[in-house]
Amino acid sequence: MPDSKQRRPHILLGVTGSVAAIKLPLLCQQLGEIGDLKVITTNAAQHFMTMSAPVPKVEGMEFLNDEDEWHSWQRVGDEVLHIELRRWADIFIIAPLSANSLAKLANGLADNLLTCVARAWDHQAANMLVAPAMNTCMWSGPFTAAHLTTLYDMGMAILPPISKRLACGDTGVGAMAEPASIAEAARALLQLKGGKQLGQQR
Ligand SMILES: CC(C)(CO)[C@@H](O)C(=O)NCCC(=O)N/C=C\S
Numbered sequence: 001m002p003d004s005k006q007r008r009p010h011i012l013l014g015v016t017g018s019v020a021a022i023k024l025p026l027l028c029q030q031l032g033e034i035g036d037l038k039v040i041t042t043n044a045a046q047h048f049m050t051m052s053a054p055v056p057k058v059e060g061m062e063f064l065n066d067e068d069e070w071h072s073w074q075r076v077g078d079e080v081l082h083i084e085l086r087r088w089a090d091i092f093i094i095a096p097l098s099a100n101s102l103a104k105l106a107n108g109l110a111d112n113l114l115t116c117v118a119r120a121w122d123h124q125a126a127n128m129l130v131a132p133a134m135n136t137c138m139w140s141g142p143f144t145a146a147h148l149t150t151l152y153d154m155g156m157a158i159l160p161p162i163s164k165r166l167a168c169g170d171t172g173v174g175a176m177a178e179p180a181s182i183a184e185a186a187r188a189l190l191q192l193k194g195g196k197q198l199g200q201q202r
Contacts, residue, residue, distance in 0.1 A: 007036075008034075008036050008060065009034060009036070009090045009091070010036055010038075010089050010090045011037050011090065011091055011093065011186060012038050012089035012092045012093070013028070013040070014039075014093065014094035014095075014117070015039060015041045015042070015045040015094075015096070016096060016100070016114065017043075017044025017048065017098045017100065017101070018045075018048075018098040018133040018134060019133075020133035021049070021052065021096055022048050022051060023052070023096075024039075024048075024049070024055055027095060027182060028055050028056060028061060029058065030180060030183035032056070032058030032060070033183070034183060034190070035090070036059075036060035036061070037058060037060065037062070038062045038063075038085065039055075039061065039062070039064065040065065040113050040114045040117065041063065041065050042113075042114050043066060044098070044100070046065065064081070064085070065113060066112050068081055068113065069082060069116070081113065082116035082117045082120060083120060085113075085117050086122075089117075089127075090127065090193065091127040091128070091193065092117065092121060092127065092129070093129045093130075093131070093186055094129075094130045094131070095131035095133075095159075095176060096131055096133035097130040097131060097133065098133065099134040099135075099138045099143075099144070101114070101115070102132055102134075102144070102147045102151075103147055106147035106150040123155040127193045128155070128156045128157065130156055130157070130158055131159040131161070131176050132148070132158070132161055133161050133174065133175060133176035135167075135168060135170065136166060136170050136171075136172030137170075157185065160177065162175050162176075162178070
């Protein structure tokens, strides 16, 4: 008998400052079909929000940024947003993951809401997925392999970029994986993890 308390999966989506952030509307639509969505945008990502189509109003979707962290915490005893988000999420997807945020994650920086959630993440749960997106010259540079190896060794799933015409006119590997592929990977991660009844408090 399915657990009457079963709920939709809780998907936490981090968006960083790659031009691929313009794909957010489609990504939100695809992930919104799978579960409830909370979207964390970095300040750099917000720059690209203005040039993308409006994000569809999807049931159970909420947008958060660094301001929300500071507004929600005034004194000791108040909730700490990045810890609440870590508790809420069943999976954590970062798409696109920019070269800069990749470097931050690989080195444990925690200088904004998104990296604070990542820094507090329980990697034993193996429920974190990143989709890097950057210029092909950045992708083939020496830092990328070193940083990705660090994330992989921590247990993160990595959805590699694809070869496409890039924002600067180059064609090559660096374009974010298609939103449909990211949604498919999210479903797979939830299935892997979802064996246990969702809705149990961790
Ligand atoms: C921008 C988009 C979504 C168009 O299809 C695709 O090229 C992409 O994911 N690019 C990300 C990498 C990139 O372009 N970086 C910036 C300078 S090259």
